[in-house]
Amino acid sequence: MFENILTNERLLKNIQRILLYAAVIFIAIYALFPFYWAFATSFKTESEMFESATYLPRNPTLKNYEYVFRDSTFINSLRNSAIVSSSTAALALVVGSFAAYALGRLRFKGRVILLYVVLSMTMFPAISILSGLYTIVRELGFFGTPLSLIATYPVFILPFTVWVLTSFFRGLPAEIEQAAIVDGATPFQTFRLILLPLTAPALVTTGLLAFVLSWNEYLFALNFTATNPDAKTVPVAIAQFTGQVARQEPIAEIMAAAMIVTIPLVVLVLIFQNRIVEGLTAGAVKG
Amino acid sequence: MSLSSHTDPTAHQKAKRSPIPAYLVGGLLILIGIMAVVGFVISVSQDDGIQLALNWTASEEYPEQPSVLLAFLAQFGIVLPLLVAYLSIFFISIGAQVLGGSLRAAHWAQVAYMWLTIGMGITILLTIYNTIRVANEDGVAVDVGALLGSIVLPFLAMIIVGGVWWWLSNHIGMYFEGEDLLIARETRLAWNLLIPTLAIFILVAARPLEQTFIRSLTDKRFAGRGVPQFVGLDNYANLLTVRLDTVGCRLDDDTGDCSVRDNGSIRWESIDRELLQEGYRTISNIPVPFSAGQSIAVSGRDDDFVSAVNTTLIFTVFSVSLELLIGLFMAMVVNSNFRGRGIMRAVMLVPWAIPTVISARLWELILKDTSAGILNKVLLDLHIIGAPQAWLSEPSLQLPAGIIVDVWKTAPFMALLLLAGLQTIPSDLYEAAAVDGASPVRRFFSITLPLLRPALAIALVFRTLDALRVFDLFNVLFGRQQLSMATYNFETLVSNQQDGYASAISVIIFIFISIFAFIYVRMLKVETD
Numbered sequence: 079m080f081e082n083i084l085t086n087e088r089l090l091k092n093i094q095r096i097l098l099y100a101a102v103i104f105i106a107i108y109a110l111f112p113f114y115w116a117f118a119t120s121f122k123t124e125s126e127m128f129e130s131a132t133y134l135p136r137n138p139t140l141k142n143y144e145y146v147f148r149d150s151t152f153i154n155s156l157r158n159s160a161i162v163s164s165s166t167a168a169l170a171l172v173v174g175s176f177a178a179y180a181l182g183r184l185r186f187k188g189r190v191i192l193l194y195v196v197l198s199m200t201m202f203p204a205i206s207i208l209s210g211l212y213t214i215v216r217e218l219g220f221f222g223t224p225l226s227l228i229a230t231y232p233v234f235i236l237p238f239t240v241w242v243l244t245s246f247f248r249g250l251p252a253e254i255e256q257a258a259i260v261d262g263a264t265p266f267q268t269f270r271l272i273l274l275p276l277t278a279p280a281l282v283t284t285g286l287l288a289f290v291l292s293w294n295e296y297l298f299a300l301n302f303t304a305t306n307p308d309a310k311t312v313p314v315a316i317a318q319f320t321g322q323v324a325r326q327e328p329i330a331e332i333m334a335a336a337m338i339v340t341i342p343l344v345v346l347v348l349i350f351q352n353r354i355v356e357g358l359t360a361g362a363v364k365g
Numbered sequence: 366m367s368l369s370s371h372t373d374p375t376a377h378q379k380a381k382r383s384p385i386p387a388y389l390v391g392g393l394l395i396l397i398g399i400m401a402v403v404g405f406v407i408s409v410s411q412d413d414g415i416q417l418a419l420n421w422t423a424s425e426e427y428p429e430q431p432s433v434l435l436a437f438l439a440q441f442g443i444v445l446p447l448l449v450a451y452l453s454i455f456f457i458s459i460g461a462q463v464l465g466g467s468l469r470a471a472h473w474a475q476v477a478y479m480w481l482t483i484g485m486g487i488t489i490l491l492t493i494y495n496t497i498r499v500a501n502e503d504g505v506a507v508d509v510g511a512l513l514g515s516i517v518l519p520f521l522a523m524i525i526v527g528g529v530w531w532w533l534s535n536h537i538g539m540y541f542e543g544e545d546l547l548i549a550r551e552t553r554l555a556w557n558l559l560i561p562t563l564a565i566f567i568l569v570a571a572r573p574l575e576q577t578f579i580r581s582l583t584d585k586r587f588a589g590r591g592v593p594q595f596v597g598l599d600n601y602a603n604l605l606t607v608r609l610d611t612v613g614c615r616l617d618d619d620t621g622d623c624s625v626r627d628n629g630s631i632r633w634e635s636i637d638r639e640l641l642q643e644g645y646r647t648i649s650n651i652p653v654p655f656s657a658g659q660s661i662a663v664s665g666r667d668d669d670f671v672s673a674v675n676t677t678l679i680f681t682v683f684s685v686s687l688e689l690l691i692g693l694f695m696a697m698v699v700n701s702n703f704r705g706r707g708i709m710r711a712v713m714l715v716p717w718a719i720p721t722v723i724s725a726r727l728w729e730l731i732l733k734d735t736s737a738g739i740l741n742k743v744l745l746d747l748h749i750i751g752a753p754q755a756w757l758s759e760p761s762l763q764l765p766a767g768i769i770v771d772v773w774k775t776a777p778f779m780a781l782l783l784l785a786g787l788q789t790i791p792s793d794l795y796e797a798a799a800v801d802g803a804s805p806v807r808r809f810f811s812i813t814l815p816l817l818r819p820a821l822a823i824a825l826v827f828r829t830l831d832a833l834r835v836f837d838l839f840n841v842l843f844g845r846q847q848l849s850m851a852t853y854n855f856e857t858l859v860s861n862q863q864d865g866y867a868s869a870i871s872v873i874i875f876i877f878i879s880i881f882a883f884i885y886v887r888m889l890k891v892e893t894d
Contacts, residue, residue, distance in 0.1 A: 101698045102709060109712050109777055113719065115739055116727045128735075131742040173565065176558035186552040192559065199570055201878055203834030205851045206871030209580065209587055209864050210573025219495040233569045236562060259547070265554045294720035296837045301859065313722040317841055329730055336723045347718040351711040 113344075120334040127329055142334035152335055154308050155315035159293055159339070162224050162311060166231040167288040171281055173232070174239030179269050181240065182247030183255065193244070199237035204297050207233065215302055222306035230298050235288045242287075246280040247273065283353040290343060312339045384466065386540045390529060391463030394474055397481070397526075398456030405449045412440050417592065431592040438579045439593070444571050468543035475537065476553055478530035480560055485523035489516050577875075581868035587858050593865060600869035607665045608645065610636050614658045623658050633660050640664065648672050670870065673853040674877075679764060680849065681832040684771045688828060689821075691772065692779030697813075699780065700787045710784070713777035721774065725841035728770040732756035763847045771838055775831075779824055786820025787813070826882065833878050850874050 122135040220226040258268040303309040414436035462470030500507040585593035614623035615632040646668035650660040665671040734755035741753040836851040858867035
């Protein structure tokens with residue numbers, strides 16, 4: 079009888095394991111299949127697009143990639159996106175870590191109100207400030223240049239950066255600063271020499287997130303670079319992709335372009351996945 | 366905490382300190398404060414729009430008198446005048462205290478001078494940039510002489526305020542007295558650190574947002590030259606007027622019963638002709654329970670907007686709840702022990718990392734309406750559907766397709782947020798419960814869910830707010846065929862060029878989202894600290 083219970087339990091354990099792995103495989107297919115589908119499509123010929131779908135390309139070809147790399151608008155858009163995203167991320171990190179240190183570690187009147195101000199900045203939809211920003215971007219003389227995006231992306235990047243970094247700063251033990259103050263360090267020295275190095279991992283995370291968010295932004299890029307094809311960013315270029323010759327929508331080429339811009343991003347995310355998850359959750363879940 | 370003062374190494378010099386530097390530093394600050402107000406008044410009086418409104422005579426181009434108030438608000442807004450007023454009062458009062466030799470005020474003056482220097486520097490850079498840009502656009506060489514002429518004054522000003530700042534940072538202890546408490550130093554540092562962020566918020570968030578509120582009361586055209594006029598709350602009235610009328614059904618001539626369409630829906634009578642002429646259009650009919658042949662017709666003046674609100678709400682409810690369920694399931698799976706957990710966490714980030722524009726186009730391909738679409742192909746192969754479905758062109762399937770795409774992208778993301786919450790639950794709780802004989806289901810409802818509540822709450826708030834303002838997905842997938850609130854706003858602004866009307870839509874969305882956020886935060890008692 080004793081033996082019976084043991085085997086029953088083992089059976090239950092095994093069933094649980096099988097169910098678990100089934101679930102894991104399901105999630106993997108769920109997350110990766112559409113991505114695989116884009117990948118496979120990018121190697122298909124144009125005529126294959128209209129036939130019944132096949133899981134593998136029938137005549138794999140690199141032609142789509144060739145066309146895409148010859149498209150100067152697309153190559154320009156890659157460069158623009160790289161410039162815009164890295165500048166925005168750098169700006170957000172510098173300015174955001176300053177503000178986050180003030181909000182997370184310093185005592186002053188108005189701190190709570192300012193925290194609410196930052197939070198409320200994350201609330202309104204970007205479309206509601208589009209026309210006002212359009213005026214400002216024109217006044218600054220940035221319209222139709224990547225500068226227009228570097229100047230406006232902080233609207234949605236900065237609140238998020240400040241929010242995430244504030245919770246990181248708050249998570250550090252209070253003794254660190256007290257020790258520094260006893261040693262005669264000024265608050266800014268404490269920030270620069272002691273706290274900032276400690277938050278280096280958080281900075282990497284936040285910088286990456288800021289980079290990805292700006293890389294993916296569509297609305298502002300669509301409107302502020304409308305007059306200048308050379309200033310388009312990747313999402314706009316892909317949304318408006320026309321291909322080599324004007325004909326039916328060149329889906330296979332679009333997918334090739336999509337792969338070129340997505341694979342670096344995916345690789346980046348895979349390398350830093352631990353950090354990113356930490357950053358996202360620090361921003362959203364506190365304790 | 367220690368409240369020790371910043372002891373001054375040069376205390377012995379204080380006895381013979383000269384008051385002249387304090388007079389200079391304080392006086393200059395007072396002067397700057399006054400100049401800010403004077404400069405603002407001058408630029409208001411010289412503004413083109415305000416001049417036009419003041420000196421208006423009826424002409425073909427401007428048949429109606431432009432409003433002076435509106436011209437002022439459109440150019441200067443509310444935040445900027447308030448900021449100028451606040452800063453000049455601050456400068457003058459700090460300047461006055463510096464005159465009296467107050468160390469505390471001198472420290473604040475130092476803050477002011479530093480940011481004035483930086484502000485001047487940015488102004489100069491912008492001037493240089495714009496001069497070069499205009500010259501490039503016109504295809505002429507940059508006029509170096511004129512450029513130097515235009516920056517010489519700001520440059521001198523920068524040198525002066527910069528010099529004062531530099532002098533203050535080195536000599537502050539020698540010429541001013543008073544205690545510099547740690548708390549005061551912390552407060553100053555905090556503001557120094559926050560000023561860049563606040564400046565950016567004022568420039569790119571507060572000012573555009575206030576313009577949206579102002580424009581929503583006008584008939585402004587987008588990027589147009591015409592002078593806008595106040596129209597009061599007309600835009601809002603047009604957007605929000607909804608009326609309910611009872612209408613009967615159309616009778617079938619043969620049977621005398623209600624006439625029915627091929628797909629089984631009842632044909633309802635339209636609302637009164639006069640209402641139609643006033644611009645009312647029926648969005649949907651809700652049958653009255655227990656009285657066959659009667660229905661309530663929901664009609665609005667702007668039926669596109671009302672149906673966009675409707676679409677967005679349906680989209681939000683379905684996508685957020687599906688994401689929550691799928692996300693919770695994924696989080697629980699990834700939280701259990703198995704080989705390759707790390708890889709799974711990485712894999713789950715892939716949909717999130719793909720730009721929405723690209724994932725929309727990717728799903729366009731997957732959802733193609735022939736068997737060339739892989740979803741149709743898979744479903745056909747599995748004999749779930751008999752014929753290929755037109756996911757993106759059949760109106761009744763569009764919204765579900767949009768929800769699928771959104772859920773695909775964000776459910777794994779939600780899972781990662783929840784996973785972090787799950788990992789904070791100590792495992793001995795589960796062990797103890799298992800020893801007590803609690804079933805897995807019981808454990809889920811008594812341990813997991815209550816302890817996961819903070820993580821769930823915040824993930825829900827963030828996702829709901831995101832879903833309510835969905836733009837990219839609808840824009841790329843549906844264009845004008847299915848409108849969300851944000852894409853309707855976009856179409857009104859950019860395609861129809863109705864800036865005033867679009868601004869009113871923005872304000873409504875803004876209020877909508879704020880109410881949701883408020884209710885959520887209240888309901889779930891989220892700690893916002």
